[in-house]
Amino acid sequence: MRAPARVVWAxxxxxxxxxxxxxxxxxxxxxxxxxxxSWGDPQNPLEPANTNEVQGGKVLDMxxxxxxxxxxxxxxxxxxxxxxxxxxxxxxxxxxxxPGWRFSNGEPVTARSFVDAWNYGASLKNKxxxxxxxxxxxxxxxVHPARGPQTADTLSGLKVTGERTFTVRLSQPFSxxxxxxxxxxFAPLPRMFFTDHKAWLDKPVGNGPYRIESYxxxxxxxxxxxxxxxxxxxxxxxxxxxxxxxxxxxAYTDVLAGNLDxxxxxxxxxxxxxxxxxxxxxxxTPAGLLQTLxxxxxxxxxxxEGARKVRIGLxxxxxxxxxxxxxxxxTRTPATDWTSPVLGTAGGYQAxxxxxxxxxxxxxxxxxxxxxxxxxxxxVRITYNADSGSHKEWVDAVCNSINNALGDDHACVGNPVGTxxxxxxxxxxxxxxxxxxxxxxxxxxxxxxxxxxxxxxxxSSNDGKWSNATFDRLxxxxxxxxxxxxxxxxxxxxxxxxxxxxAAIPLWYQNGSAGYSDRLHDVxxxxxxxxxxxxxxxx
Amino acid sequence: MGRYVxxxxxxxxxxxxxxxxxxxxxxxxxGDPVAGLCGERACDTATAAQLKQEFGLDxxxxxxxxxYMSNVFTGDFGTAFNGRPVLxxxxxxxxxxxxxxxxxxxxxxxxxxxxxxxxGLRRGRPxxxxxxxxxxxxxxxxxFVTGLLLQLLLGVRWGWIRPSVPPQAPLDQLILPGLVxxxxxxxxxxxxxxxxxxxxxxxxxxxxxxxxGLPRRRVVVRHLLRNSLIPVVTFIGTDVGxxxxxxxxxxxxxxIHGVGYQLYQxxxxxxxxxxxxxxxxLVLVFLIANLLVDLLYAVLDPRIRYA
Numbered sequence: 001m002r003a004p005a006r007v008v009w010a011x012x013x014x015x016x017x018x019x020x021x022x023x024x025x026x027x028x029x030x031x032x033x034x035x036x037x038s039w040g041d042p043q044n045p046l047e048p049a050n051t052n053e054v055q056g057g058k059v060l061d062m063x064x065x066x067x068x069x070x071x072x073x074x075x076x077x078x079x080x081x082x083x084x085x086x087x088x089x090x091x092x093x094x095x096x097x098x099p100g101w102r103f104s105n106g107e108p109v110t111a112r113s114f115v116d117a118w119n120y121g122a123s124l125k126n127k128x129x130x131x132x133x134x135x136x137x138x139x140x141x142x143v144h145p146a147r148g149p150q151t152a153d154t155l156s157g158l159k160v161t162g163e164r165t166f167t168v169r170l171s172q173p174f175s176x177x178x179x180x181x182x183x184x185x186f187a188p189l190p191r192m193f194f195t196d197h198k199a200w201l202d203k204p205v206g207n208g209p210y211r212i213e214s215y216x217x218x219x220x221x222x223x224x225x226x227x228x229x230x231x232x233x234x235x236x237x238x239x240x241x242x243x244x245x246x247x248x249x250x251a252y253t254d255v256l257a258g259n260l261d262x263x264x265x266x267x268x269x270x271x272x273x274x275x276x277x278x279x280x281x282x283x284x285t286p287a288g289l290l291q292t293l294x295x296x297x298x299x300x301x302x303x304x305e306g307a308r309k310v311r312i313g314l315x316x317x318x319x320x321x322x323x324x325x326x327x328x329x330x331t332r333t334p335a336t337d338w339t340s341p342v343l344g345t346a347g348g349y350q351a352x353x354x355x356x357x358x359x360x361x362x363x364x365x366x367x368x369x370x371x372x373x374x375x376x377x378x379x380v381r382i383t384y385n386a387d388s389g390s391h392k393e394w395v396d397a398v399c400n401s402i403n404n405a406l407g408d409d410h411a412c413v414g415n416p417v418g419t420x421x422x423x424x425x426x427x428x429x430x431x432x433x434x435x436x437x438x439x440x441x442x443x444x445x446x447x448x449x450x451x452x453x454x455x456x457x458x459x460s461s462n463d464g465k466w467s468n469a470t471f472d473r474l475x476x477x478x479x480x481x482x483x484x485x486x487x488x489x490x491x492x493x494x495x496x497x498x499x500x501x502x503a504a505i506p507l508w509y510q511n512g513s514a515g516y517s518d519r520l521h522d523v524x525x526x527x528x529x530x531x532x533x534x535x536x537x538x539x
Numbered sequence: 540m541g542r543y544v545x546x547x548x549x550x551x552x553x554x555x556x557x558x559x560x561x562x563x564x565x566x567x568x569x570g571d572p573v574a575g576l577c578g579e580r581a582c583d584t585a586t587a588a589q590l591k592q593e594f595g596l597d598x599x600x601x602x603x604x605x606x607y608m609s610n611v612f613t614g615d616f617g618t619a620f621n622g623r624p625v626l627x628x629x630x631x632x633x634x635x636x637x638x639x640x641x642x643x644x645x646x647x648x649x650x651x652x653x654x655x656x657x658x659g660l661r662r663g664r665p666x667x668x669x670x671x672x673x674x675x676x677x678x679x680x681x682x683f684v685t686g687l688l689l690q691l692l693l694g695v696r697w698g699w700i701r702p703s704v705p706p707q708a709p710l711d712q713l714i715l716p717g718l719v720x721x722x723x724x725x726x727x728x729x730x731x732x733x734x735x736x737x738x739x740x741x742x743x744x745x746x747x748x749x750x751x752g753l754p755r756r757r758v759v760v761r762h763l764l765r766n767s768l769i770p771v772v773t774f775i776g777t778d779v780g781x782x783x784x785x786x787x788x789x790x791x792x793x794x795i796h797g798v799g800y801q802l803y804q805x806x807x808x809x810x811x812x813x814x815x816x817x818x819x820x821l822v823l824v825f826l827i828a829n830l831l832v833d834l835l836y837a838v839l840d841p842r843i844r845y846a
Contacts, residue, residue, distance in 0.1 A: 041621065041804070042621060043576070043620065043621055043808070044576070044620070044621055044622070045621060045622035052577060052578040053578060124585050124586070124589060125589070127586055127589045127590055127593060128586070129576060129577050129578075129582070129586065131583065131586055132583050144583075144585055144586075145585060146583070146584055146585055147584065147585065147588075201622070216706060217623055217627075217631075218623070218628070218631060218796055219631070219706035219796055220706050243706070244706070244796065245703070245794050246790070246791050246794055246796070246800050246803075247791045247792070247794065249792075250702065250703050250791070250792065250793065250794040251703075251794075253690060253691070253694065253695060253702040253703070254701075254702050254703050254794075256695045256702075257694050257695045257698065257701070257702045258698075259701050259702065259703065260703075387807050388807075418569070419569060419575065419806075419807055419808075419809055420575045420807070420808075421569070421570065421571065421572045421573075421574050421575025421576075421808065421809045422569060422570050422574075422575075422809075423575075424574035424575050424577075424581070425570045425571050425574045427581070428574055428581055438579070439579055440579060441578075441579070453580065460580045460581055460583065461579060461580035461581070463580075463581070
């Protein structure tokens with residue numbers, strides 16, 4: 001009996017391996033008032049100018065402070081590291097950095113920390129996804145030409161004039177520029193970022209209220225309160241452990257079981273039970289996120305006077321009230337303008353600007369579509385990417401509403417696309433033949449950010465390639481305006497052009513949502529739907 | 540035996556080349572992945588061009604493939620879009636999935652074969668009927684239903700386990716996910732063992748063994764079971780590959796950062812290097828598992844010989 005002996009040996013080998021495999025367990029859960037929160041694996045390397053999604057943004061928000069910071073409640077840009085930002089012509093700005101700020105490795109934050117960081121972010125060879133944020137600064141076309149090699153390494157518009165002062169010269173007047181400086185891409189960077197880039201990426205060092213204690217890529221990050229943080233917004237807890245969840249449903253279940261303290265982004269399927277499940281430990285606050293339907297204006301059929309009426313008709317055929325109430329359970333609000341309530345009235349938000357065109361009027365919708373010559377091609381196909389979010393559900397609901405209003409079962413159908421990249425490709429290659437999903441998460445809480453990138457001729461997010469000379473002129477004037485009030489008034493005028501042309505159909509403002517365990521207090525979401533970690537208290 | 544193994548190993552080379560080539564084409568058919576990297580906006584053309592160059596996407600497909608293959612032989616599996624080397628992703632994902640698969644296979648063998656023997660020897664009795672019915676239920680309920688239900692009951696309602704597996708994924712935390720992953724296969728193993736055992740019970744060599752006056756235990760374990768396990772071993776062998784690649788659903792439910800998760804991310808972001816790297820390793824696992832199964836035949840059935 002030779003063979004069984006071998007089997008026994010194999011069994012012994014397996015038995016020997018088992019305890020080995022069991023090693024390496026025992027999660028290093030830090031003590032004290034440390035909270036755990038759900039996280040997603042950042043899509044891009046964790047560099048300030050390379051992070052364009054909310055998961056990477058969470059970390060940057062904890063470990064960095066910029067010249068300005070958006071107030072987590074009001075969204076207003078307030079000075080953080082900036083002592084003053086001065087200009088006389090809305091084009092050349094002199095920026096003074098407050099003294100006493102340091103990175104968590106002890107290095108002082110100086111004017112150079114900013115200038116070097118911005119030059120790095122803008123330079124084409126560094127392949128930063130957010131490079132275009134530096135596009136207003138003079139010399140951008142040299143360090144980041146649209147085609148061909150770059151002819152300069154640094155922006156000619158940036159000059160260090162002292163230990164704590166530097167000047168920024170823009171290529172055109174832009175009065176809101178100081179208010180854009182709260183965006184993560186404008187964060188200062190320590191020398192180590194440039195001299196030992198790999199080590200920095202493994203464990204980023206910043207100047208915010210937390211410092212990264214340990215980081216296991218793809219799994220978890222432990223951010224410890226930085227006791228020597230010089231800023232006014234010191235962390236009120238001892239630290240945050242961010243745990244990567246591949247499915248927000250599991251994170252939610254973990255909160256219910258008491259394994260996790262905070263989950264942001266409550267899965268749509270749980271919205272029905274969340275209030276009962278969490279006994280009121282649920283927040284649902286407006287965020288700077290607007291969902292719209294964009295149109296392919298490169299297609300002549302959608303770019304006529306008749307098509308304008310069709311677009312307004314389609315907008316009137318959508319019963320936003322019912323869809324947001326039943327499908328989204330109040331986590332979205334029907335949109336009545338093209339900005340967001342988080343801007344506040346002073347910031348340019350104007351409830352009801354859309355007027356009749358954004359209210360459900362089935363009879364008028366039908367009449368307008370008929371007057372406009374009917375739907376181009378006899379049917380609208382709303383294209384969306386099916387790989388994330390609950391896009392399928394709402395597109396189907398919108399189509400249902402349109403079909404009911406127009407009294408035609410085939411007036412509207414959803415057209416799913418497999419992946420987000422493929423969806424973007426179809427937009428870039430002008431292969432959309434009807435309306436398509438467009439969502440806009442603001443970069444900074446300014447009315448400019450809701451209009452210019454989306455509707456200005458050839459702007460980066462003008463996916464439908466809408467173009468209107470009056471709109472462009474008003475935006476240029478608004479940017480050149482010396483004072484904020486005039487700028488906002490001009491932007492609102494421009495927004496009315498968008499309304500009259502129905503350049504995109506506004507659907508709803510999206511809220512941020514979060515649920516938390518009974519250990520936590522003072523949980524809030526900022527206007528970017530990111531939890532305000534530093535204000536959370538534990539115990 | 541040695542020559543047979545060498546021949547089988549050599550056969551893996553064309554399969555490896557063919558599988559990678561096919562995968563390369565398939566992922567590329569989905570289109571340009573760079574467009575998905577800049578959020579809800581078009582990447583500016585210059586940055587997009589730079590990114591394409593970084594990931595080698597500006598080259599024609601055959602050249603991308605050639606570069607990829609030559610890199611693979613130097614141990615470089617490329618880089619994912621988030622800047623992490625694919626090799627690093629593999630090093631973190633495979634041990635976890637291997638552990639999960641191991642737990643699942645142990646369940647299949649221990650529970651599945653035991654139940655199979657039990658029912659095979661007691662055909663038509665109540666225990667047989669009951670187990671058959673139970674396997675029918677398990678087979679007909681999708682894995683994600685079983686997984687979510689058990690997670691809710693054991694994890695939230697009764698608080699016996701953690702609903703999610705911690706990042707280090709220690710073995711003891713993988714017991715429930717392993718059981719869920721194994722559940723359907725486990726039911727098949729039970730049924731296979733039962734049928735095979737019931738058939739062989741009437742075979743001549745069993746009758747001889749019984750006539751020789753061997754103890755019942757020895758007849759069942761040494762003679763009957765050993766021969767009856769051949770179809771079961773075949774099934775489990777091919778199932779190892781299926782479990783590793785097909786753990787996507789289970790891994791998602793229990794938040795296990797294994798192969799399924801990395802593959803899912805790779806496919807969503809159309810990252811050729813991740814998908815090709817991971818699937819290639821899975822293909823190899825599948826081939827090796829099959830080879831082991833074939834070798835095990837000889838151990839189980841003395842009539843089978845490999846020249």
